[in-house]
Amino acid sequence: MESFKQFDHDVLVIGAGGAGLRAAIGAAEAGASVGLICKSLLGKAHTVMAEGGMAAAMGNVDDRDNWQVHFADTMRGGQYLNNWRMAELHAKEAPDRVRELEAWGAVFDRTEDGRILQRNFGGHRYPRLAHVGDRTGLEMIRTLQDHLVYIQNIQVYMESTVIRLLKAGDRVNGVVAYDRERGEFSVFTANAVVLATGGIGRAFSITSNSWEYTGDGHSLAYNAGAALQDMEFVQFHPTGMVWPPSVKGVLVTEGVRGEGGVLRNKDGRRFMFDDIPENYRAQTADNEEEGWRYVQGDKNARRPPELLTRDHVARCIMREVREGRGSPHGGVFLDISWIKTRLKDGEAHIKKKLPSMYHQFKQLADIDITKEPMEIGPTTHYVMGGIRVDGDTQMSTVPGLFAAGECAAGLHGANRLGGNSLSDLVVFGKRAGEAAAAYATKQSRASAPQDAPAQVMSEALSPFARGKEAGAESSFQVQQDLQTMMQSLVGIVRREDEMKKALDGLEELKRRAAKVAVPGGREFNPGWHTALDLGNLLAVSEAVTRSALERKESRGGHFRDDYPEKDPVFSKFNILLRRGDNGEMVVSRENIPEMRGDLKQIVEEQK
Amino acid sequence: MSDRATFRVWRGDSSGGQFRDYATKISEGMVVLDAIHQIQSESASDLAVRWNCKAGKCGSCSAEINGMPKLMCMTRLNSLDLSQPVTVEPMRAFPLLRDLVTNVSSNFRAKLKLKKFTPRAADSPDGTWRMQQTDVDRIQEFRKCIECFLCQDVCHVLRDHHKHEEFVGPRFFVYAAALEMHPLDTEDRTAQLKEAGGIGYCNITKCCTTVCPENITITDNAIIPLKERVVDRFYDPLHALVRLVRGKRNDPAGT
Ligand SMILES: Cc1cc2nc3c(=O)[nH]c(=O)nc-3n(C[C@H](O)[C@H](O)[C@H](O)COP(=O)(O)OP(=O)(O)OC[C@H]3O[C@@H](n4cnc5c(N)ncnc54)[C@H](O)[C@@H]3O)c2cc1C
Ligand code: SF4
Ligand code: SF4
Ligand code: FES
Numbered sequence: 001m002e003s004f005k006q007f008d009h010d011v012l013v014i015g016a017g018g019a020g021l022r023a024a025i026g027a028a029e030a031g032a033s034v035g036l037i038c039k040s041l042l043g044k045a046h047t048v049m050a051e052g053g054m055a056a057a058m059g060n061v062d063d064r065d066n067w068q069v070h071f072a073d074t075m076r077g078g079q080y081l082n083n084w085r086m087a088e089l090h091a092k093e094a095p096d097r098v099r100e101l102e103a104w105g106a107v108f109d110r111t112e113d114g115r116i117l118q119r120n121f122g123g124h125r126y127p128r129l130a131h132v133g134d135r136t137g138l139e140m141i142r143t144l145q146d147h148l149v150y151i152q153n154i155q156v157y158m159e160s161t162v163i164r165l166l167k168a169g170d171r172v173n174g175v176v177a178y179d180r181e182r183g184e185f186s187v188f189t190a191n192a193v194v195l196a197t198g199g200i201g202r203a204f205s206i207t208s209n210s211w212e213y214t215g216d217g218h219s220l221a222y223n224a225g226a227a228l229q230d231m232e233f234v235q236f237h238p239t240g241m242v243w244p245p246s247v248k249g250v251l252v253t254e255g256v257r258g259e260g261g262v263l264r265n266k267d268g269r270r271f272m273f274d275d276i277p278e279n280y281r282a283q284t285a286d287n288e289e290e291g292w293r294y295v296q297g298d299k300n301a302r303r304p305p306e307l308l309t310r311d312h313v314a315r316c317i318m319r320e321v322r323e324g325r326g327s328p329h330g331g332v333f334l335d336i337s338w339i340k341t342r343l344k345d346g347e348a349h350i351k352k353k354l355p356s357m358y359h360q361f362k363q364l365a366d367i368d369i370t371k372e373p374m375e376i377g378p379t380t381h382y383v384m385g386g387i388r389v390d391g392d393t394q395m396s397t398v399p400g401l402f403a404a405g406e407c408a409a410g411l412h413g414a415n416r417l418g419g420n421s422l423s424d425l426v427v428f429g430k431r432a433g434e435a436a437a438a439y440a441t442k443q444s445r446a447s448a449p450q451d452a453p454a455q456v457m458s459e460a461l462s463p464f465a466r467g468k469e470a471g472a473e474s475s476f477q478v479q480q481d482l483q484t485m486m487q488s489l490v491g492i493v494r495r496e497d498e499m500k501k502a503l504d505g506l507e508e509l510k511r512r513a514a515k516v517a518v519p520g521g522r523e524f525n526p527g528w529h530t531a532l533d534l535g536n537l538l539a540v541s542e543a544v545t546r547s548a549l550e551r552k553e554s555r556g557g558h559f560r561d562d563y564p565e566k567d568p569v570f571s572k573f574n575i576l577l578r579r580g581d582n583g584e585m586v587v588s589r590e591n592i593p594e595m596r597g598d599l600k601q602i603v604e605e606q607k
Numbered sequence: 608m609s610d611r612a613t614f615r616v617w618r619g620d621s622s623g624g625q626f627r628d629y630a631t632k633i634s635e636g637m638v639v640l641d642a643i644h645q646i647q648s649e650s651a652s653d654l655a656v657r658w659n660c661k662a663g664k665c666g667s668c669s670a671e672i673n674g675m676p677k678l679m680c681m682t683r684l685n686s687l688d689l690s691q692p693v694t695v696e697p698m699r700a701f702p703l704l705r706d707l708v709t710n711v712s713s714n715f716r717a718k719l720k721l722k723k724f725t726p727r728a729a730d731s732p733d734g735t736w737r738m739q740q741t742d743v744d745r746i747q748e749f750r751k752c753i754e755c756f757l758c759q760d761v762c763h764v765l766r767d768h769h770k771h772e773e774f775v776g777p778r779f780f781v782y783a784a785a786l787e788m789h790p791l792d793t794e795d796r797t798a799q800l801k802e803a804g805g806i807g808y809c810n811i812t813k814c815c816t817t818v819c820p821e822n823i824t825i826t827d828n829a830i831i832p833l834k835e836r837v838v839d840r841f842y843d844p845l846h847a848l849v850r851l852v853r854g855k856r857n858d859p860a861g862t
Contacts, residue, residue: 040656044665099735105789107726107743107750114737132747139663139750147716150723181704210659244636250662360662360836365636476648520653523620526704527652553660593828 002175002457006183009035010440012190013433014162014217017248018137018425019405020196021144022097024154032440034154035188037177039161039212046198046210046406047425050137052161052355053119053129053251054426055419057096062299062533065126067091071599072606074420076279077309078384078413079124079556080571081230084595085391086428087410094423096431108132109521120258120295122307123417125283125606130581134253136355140422147243147295159461162216163222163532163584165193165401168447172224172400176456180529183522185457189447191440194222194394194402194432197424199383200234202533204491206485208240208251212573213542214533222539226396228504228577229409229539229590230385233557235416236492238313240379242331247364250388252334252357254418254561255304256374259297259353261336262288263317263498264373265325267359271332272305275316280308281554292342305315311415311557314378319493321377327586329545331377337370378492384412384557385547388576394432395437400439404432409574447525463518463531472517475531482509482537490545495561501546510538518591540547542585547575550587610634612689616654617696620705627694633684639695640679641667643707651812655706663742665821666755670698670707676757676818699761700766711756717775720803721783726791749785749829751821752779758815758825769819774805777815777825784829787836797840800833810836 001459011027013020016038020269024036038045057070070091075082081531098116102108109117118127132139135607148154159180166187172190197217199207222228239252256314264269276284279394284305291304306313326332336354338345346353349369351358351408354369361367369458387396394402405425414422464474489502513534518527553567554560573589595603612633615626640658647654654777659665661680668679673687673694687693701709730736758777764770773781783800786792800806809830816825823829 040667041711042666044659046659047751048665049660049662058666102736103726103729105726105786105792107747107789110740110743112739113810114739115735133751135664135751138753142750142754143627146718146723149718209667210661212659245634246636246641277644298682356664363663363683364638454854472651474648476652480648518652524655524708525653526647528654528856571768 001454004187004453004457004459007035007186007188009033009188009190011035011192011194011433011436012037012188013196013197014175014195015045015198015405015407016042017047017196017405018140018144018196018422019429019432020194021141021148022426022429023194023196023404023436025110025144025148025151027437028151028154028435030434032153033155035190036154037157037162037175039180040158041158042149042156044142045141046212047137047141047422049210049251050422051134051251051482052121052138052255053131053136053256053419054094054098054422055121055124055128055417056130056423057091057128058095058096058098058116058130059120059298060115064128065128068602069125069606070094070128072603073123073125074411074417075413075603077415077417079415079516079566080575081556081592082413083391083410084599086393088433088599089391089407089425089431090299090411090420090427093194093427097344097423097426099141101426103425104143104147106139108139111255119255120303120307121254121333121411121418122257122313123309129257129258129419130491132253133352133578134354136422139427152394160251161400161529161532162220165223166222170298170399171443172398176453180524183525183528183532185453187453191443191445192402192436193399193434195387195402195405195407196429196432197407199381199406200544201383202539203483203537203544204380205480205487206240206249208249208566209380216404216533216536218386219539221401221403221538222543222577222579224398224401225579226398227388228385228400228543229574230386230413230547231383231543231577232551233384233414233574234380234544235310235316235382235384235557236378238317238378239312239334241365242327242375242377243329244365250360250380251379252366252374252376253354253461254310256334256354256357258295259336260292260339260352260605261306262338263277263313263336264302264333264335265320266327267325271320271325272308272313272316272571275307276305277312284308292417296570309415310418315559317378327375329375331375333373334376335373337372338372357564363427382406384414384416385544392431392440393435394428394436395439395495400553402432402436404428405570412560453579460532463516464522466515466517466531473512475516475518475527477507478512478516478534479530479537482541484542485509487543490548491540492557493561494548496549499545505543505604506545507541513538521530543577546577546585546587549577612642612684613692614646615692615694616643616706618654618706619703621703622704626694632856633689637684637685638680639682639693639772642684642697643679643698647801655708661808664753666753669698669757669760671698671760673753676760678757678820679756683819698756698760701756702761711714714754714759714776715772715779715780720775720781721786721796721799723796724786724789724792725794726792728766736791738790745828746785746788748823749781751823752778752781753821755820757818757820761812761814761818763812770805772809774808775803777830779804780806780809780833781823781825783827784833787833797836801837801841806834806837
């Protein structure tokens with residue numbers, strides 16, 4: 001039999017983005033021995049790419065802000081499908097997590113009086129995002145990383161990919177992983193496992209997400225019997241690059257609009273003024289002048305319509321393009337250079353507040369954003385859905401299995417507000433790590449699993465064995481076909497007939513994936529890694545499609561051409577997915593528990 | 608311009624290897640990493656390469672392109688001479704794992720030779736500090752570092768003299784400078800920089816600054832001030848005495 005190494009910890013954390021790093025620190029501080037496993041090198045996880053900032057109601061810029069307003073904004077943005085307990089904890093605890101990062105060495109941009117500066121973002125009533133120019137994620141990941149590496153009882157296993165969760169009875173008690181460098185297997189035992197694996201963006205062809213985003217955590221949890229929730233809610237960020245082709249999908253931060261950037265169609269019209277949703281009308285400027293005053297910090301002004309929620313802005317852009325008013329390469333224009341007409345030092349201001357956007361357009365598209373508008377269009381960005389968890393402990397429906405960060409569901413409901421992810425990572429990463437440590441110490445020691453690894457390993461190696469079979473395909477080809485299909489059939493605009501076609505397509509892709517062959521050896525072989533990721537991508541693609549079929553309405557990130565309106569019936573429940581006894585995906589509706597009275601009152605007051 | 612170009616890519620592992628030529632179709636706006644991905648999916652699915660963000664933010668895709676240390680995802684093909692094969696090889700200052708992937712673990716060990724961030728007591732009762740933007744501007748420059756290790760790759764102390772265990776290298780002088788000049792930090796890393804850090808090996812050739820994709824002025828802003836501190840401390844008895852009396856800092860930290 002194939003040999004494997006063995007490791008033992010109290011708590012395993014899978015993923016080293018913001019959520020995983022904070023969970024590992026939390027568990028270690030609670031006294032647990034921690035194993036931290038990640039697919040890339042330390043410090044390279046997706047969190048490094050986050051740009052605009054981290055939402056926390058500190059009130060440094062506008063002292064009218066407080067957790068109640070942040071809570072109400074998050075619920076409104078999520079169209080009330082959020083787990084309200086999570087939204088409450090998040091709003092209350094985010095400020096402490098920001099200050100904690102500062103205590104660990106993070107250097108945020110400052111206010112005049114030397115405190116942490118906060119910026120505007122879509123859907124947030126007051127300037128709320130702590131930030132460092134447009135590289136906030138780098139600041140977060142480096143701060144956490146540099147804090148973590150000095151902690152003795154955390155062992156980091158870099159460039160290792162987890163391919164199975166192991167269970168003893170109902171409980172999770174370990175994982176099987178392979179290391180990318182040598183292609184050798186390891187079995188890790190632990191009483192508690194925290195998944196912090198991020199999102200699923202690679203299921204689509206136009207995305208701001210990296211190769212890591214193949215929905216591994218979602219799929220690992222699902223296969224271990226955990227429930228997934230809200231998978232129909234995928235966030236298409238309104239502003240991705242559209243030209244040149246090689247950068248299609250690369251993100252343009254919402255911070256551009258927060259600093260005064262405006263959206264225009266080919267006729268130069270600020271089309272966002274044309275369609276302001278009813279529930280945001282009271283908070284939104286109705287003329288350009290007021291919008292500008294808002295981004296300049298005038299407390300009596302309302303925010304410009306460019307800063308409406310992402311789902312809405314993305315759909316308005318799609319409308320302009322579809323109706324022939326788009327830019328030459330199928331997007332619309334995003335212009336920040338115009339602020340030079342209002343600000344004396346406009347050019348320097350843009351470079352100071354948006355340095356990596358300046359850099360990115362200059363180097364990748366030959367565009368100087370201080371002089372010309374950018375061309376942008378929607379890109380797959382974030383998944384609101386994920387592993388269903390308990391709001392306080394982040395434990396999934398499987399004992400011993402926890403989830404935090406993008407791979408967990410609940411906080412964001414039908415649509416995430418920008419900046420609410422980075423704060424989510426540290427608020428719930430900490431909670432998950434601490435709860436996992438507490439759980440782990442209460443259990444008797446997990447015994448090393450015996451048979452399961454053999455089967456997992458031989459399945460994982462099968463693409464090599466198929467090397468020479470006729471009709472064997474490359475893993476890259478199957479992955480590309482999956483992405484193209486999902487983009488066109490289950491993308492921003494959805495219809496029943498197309499999604500049914502997608503389900504058939506997925507069956508066919510499953511058959512092809514089972515026949516994928518990889519040449520070469522086991523050492524750092526991307527063809528093999530991609531072959532193993534395919535199973536996860538197929539599972540999350542099916543989850544998105546089935547949930548999207550079930551939700552016969554339009555809400556947040558989920559838009560149905562055949563049911564274009566919101567339907568109150570669908571505001572009462574979340575859609576769950578579980579693995580059935582015969583391996584089939586079972587869809588169910590789970591009622592949302594009634595909101596606590598005091599929270600209801602906050603929502604009413606903030607309307 | 609023809610619509611195909613040839614990429615001469617290093618294939619091999621620690622036991623040896625050779626360049627191999629791959630021709631692939633090119634299109635507008637392409638970067639070297641796109642070409643490598645295309646080659647992977649067309650004809651070499653086992654071609655090993657690291658990448659994550661494809662936007663110059665994560666520092667994973669470092670390589671030597673036509674002999675120049677660069678990020679593959681930020682190197683546009685229209686900046687290269689495509690009439691000749693474009694060579695793409697791994698960073699040469701680190702042991703090769705496979706193809707374009709090197710063992711960069713010495714960098715993770717180097718960081719641990721420097722004491723971690725340790726802030727002074729909070730300025731206000733709510734546990735927060737006050738810092739002026741002008742006081743953090745200079746360390747924000749250092750904190751832009753994406754740990755691509757291109758500066759390490761090009762530094763002759765590592766590349767030619769293999770002092771990986773005695774010399775932390777430019778990336779970690781930047782790290783140390785960010786800590787030493789942090790208005791809140793109370794540690795003193797001068798002795799560490801001299802001993803375990805090996806800062807004396809650096810003879811200010813500035814090659815590191817030239818290749819940094821984040822345009823950090825590594826030598827002038829980080830290394831030289833650190834060297835001055837080391838000199839002050841260890842080679843200038845009067846300064847050493849003054850420091851002893853006045854404590855570590857003579858610059859007011861924040862307000
Ligand atoms: C370009 C961009 C800009 C963004 N800007 C913002 C912003 O300004 N504000 C904001 O709040 N949010 C922003 N977001 C969203 C936010 O960055 C992400 O949602 C968040 O960083 C996810 O963090 P995470 O800790 O959940 O996962 P990640 O940081 O993605 O980390 C996932 C980790 O899991 C590991 N992993 C995955 N699968 C496995 C496996 N099978 N085995 C082992 N390890 C595995 C990976 O290696 C990685 O270490 C942005 C996103 C993008 C793409
Ligand atoms: S300046 Fe110093 S650290 Fe930088 S490359 Fe030259 S010798 Fe190395
Ligand atoms: S200092 Fe510059 S070259 Fe060196 S690792 Fe950091 S970003 Fe890369
Ligand atoms: S892939 Fe992130 S820097 Fe190139």
